[in-house]
Amino acid sequence: MTVDKNINQQKKTSSHIFYSKILFLFSLIVLILAIFSSRIISSFRVATISTQMMASSQYAKELEVAQLAVQRAARLTKRVFHEKAKGTVSKDDKSPVTIGDFGAQALIISALKANFPSDEIVAEEEAAQLREDTPLRDQIWELVKSTKLDDEAAEQLLGGAIKDADAMLEIIDQGNSQGGAKGRIWAIDPIDGTKGFLRGGQYAVCLALMVDGDVKVGVLGCPNLPVDDAAPLTADIGTNATDEGRGVIFSAVQGQGATSRPLGTAGLAEGKPIAMKPITEMSNASFCESVEAGHSDQGVAGQIAQKLGITKPSVRMDSQAKYGSIARGAGDIYLRLPVSKSYQEKIWDHAAGDLIVREAGGQVTDVNGNRLDFSVGRTLAKNKGVIAAPATVHDQVIKVVQEVLGQQ
Ligand SMILES: Nc1ncnc2c1ncn2[C@@H]1O[C@H](COP(=O)(O)O)[C@@H](OP(=O)(O)O)[C@H]1O
Ligand SMILES: [Mg+2]
Ligand SMILES: [Mg+2]
Numbered sequence: 100m101t102v103d104k105n106i107n108q109q110k111k112t113s114s115h116i117f118y119s120k121i122l123f124l125f126s127l128i129v130l131i132l133a134i135f136s137s138r139i140i141s142s143f144r145v146a147t148i149s150t151q152m153m154a155s156s157q158y159a160k161e162l163e164v165a166q167l168a169v170q171r172a173a174r175l176t177k178r179v180f181h182e183k184a185k186g187t188v189s190k191d192d193k194s195p196v197t198i199g200d201f202g203a204q205a206l207i208i209s210a211l212k213a214n215f216p217s218d219e220i221v222a223e224e225e226a227a228q229l230r231e232d233t234p235l236r237d238q239i240w241e242l243v244k245s246t247k248l249d250d251e252a253a254e255q256l257l258g259g260a261i262k263d264a265d266a267m268l269e270i271i272d273q274g275n276s277q278g279g280a281k282g283r284i285w286a287i288d289p290i291d292g293t294k295g296f297l298r299g300g301q302y303a304v305c306l307a308l309m310v311d312g313d314v315k316v317g318v319l320g321c322p323n324l325p326v327d328d329a330a331p332l333t334a335d336i337g338t339n340a341t342d343e344g345r346g347v348i349f350s351a352v353q354g355q356g357a358t359s360r361p362l363g364t365a366g367l368a369e370g371k372p373i374a375m376k377p378i379t380e381m382s383n384a385s386f387c388e389s390v391e392a393g394h395s396d397q398g399v400a401g402q403i404a405q406k407l408g409i410t411k412p413s414v415r416m417d418s419q420a421k422y423g424s425i426a427r428g429a430g431d432i433y434l435r436l437p438v439s440k441s442y443q444e445k446i447w448d449h450a451a452g453d454l455i456v457r458e459a460g461g462q463v464t465d466v467n468g469n470r471l472d473f474s475v476g477r478t479l480a481k482n483k484g485v486i487a488a489p490a491t492v493h494d495q496v497i498k499v500v501q502e503v504l505g506q507q
């Protein structure tokens with residue numbers, strides 16, 4: 100009896116131990132799972148936060164450097180603009196280039212190389228002519244070495260001064276990338292609208308970053324456009340041409356909208372968001388085109404405008420100031436109709452403006468309605484002409500462009 104009792108007791112104790120072990124193991128598993136899941140959750144949260152941070156600050160440094168580089172280069176071009184002698188020479192294709200173009204290109208490339216040394220650069224100008232013309236080289240060097248931003252920290256961010264005149268020539272030639280569909284490539288037009296610059300009209304200092312052929316950052320410095328975004332669209336800058344009330348920088352980062360701010364603003368002053376004006380009545384719309392009849396077919400543009408029902412005459416304006424002007428709603432439509440079958444538009448003439456207009460609510464395509472393709476080299480070899488308009492009416496404009504071109 101006592102033996103049976105003992106056996107029962109032992110059985111009870113060992114099953115108790117067995118269940119306690121199971122319970123212990125179970126608690127251990129729950130604990131381990133809890134620790135793991137909290138880790139997973141927290142690491143997920145960290146990942147989410149850092150993606151959000153990255154999204155809000157994506158290309159922030161590129162934008163800051165690009166704006167400051169354009170601001171500094173525009174200081175140089177403004178000095179030349181106000182001089183009678185602009186040190187103009189003719190390039191191989193007979194188009195003009197000035198000491199302002201060369202100097203601005205040197206300053207911009209030097210700022211980019213100081214911050215993004217492994218990025219490639221496609222720039223309009225090259226130094227070959229300056230290597231054979233020492234007085235011209237020295238004239239540019241005088242300008243370059245004496246053009247600085249007032250803000251010492253900003254000047255340091257751009258890498259400070261270039262060493263000497265020979266270093267300046269090397270720097271100008273670093274804009275010789277062939278472009279393409281891979282990697283980070285900057286496009287520079289140190290003075291877009293050189294003919295306008297020489298005539299006392301509009302011009303623009305243009306800089307854009309493309310990543311894998313897609314424009315991510317665009318900055319346009321327009322020293323002769325009114326600061327006021329609400330000023331009427333006019334290319335007339337008056338005969339006394341002072342800088343009073345003039346000078347604007349347009350910027351855009353893909354997915355982050357477009358802004359404008361005064362060109363003279365030191366550092367990173369907050370930009371004001373800009374947007375294209377909605378077109379309610381085509382008869383009230385205004386369109387802009389090149390001053391130079393050799394750059395865009397003004398006859399065909401006139402027919403298109405008439406067919407669209409536009410009643411106002413075009414505003415003829417040099418340079419990518421046209422893109423900036425329609426992006427801030429000063430004008431509505433930009434028409435660039437090919438003059439010759441063989442001419443290929445250059446990527447530096449359009450990259451910044453293309454992004455700024457699209458980020459302001461516009462659409463930019465060629466005359467066939469295809470988006471501009473910046474991934475095929477230094478030119479827009481796959482496109483013909485440019486049609487930029489508010490996204491809501493762009494299809495309607497392209498339809499008319501095709502009708503008019505079809506009748507040619
Ligand atoms: N036949 C042509 N068709 C279209 N654009 C041309 C052209 N010949 C030159 N261009 C480009 O037109 C740009 C000026 O455009 P716009 O007429 O809108 O002001 C010039 O830029 P640069 O002034 O930088 O050389 C140049 O690259
Ligand atoms: Mg140009
Ligand atoms: Mg140019």
Ligand SMILES: [Mg+2]
Binds near residue numbers: 194293
């Ligand atoms: Mg040129």
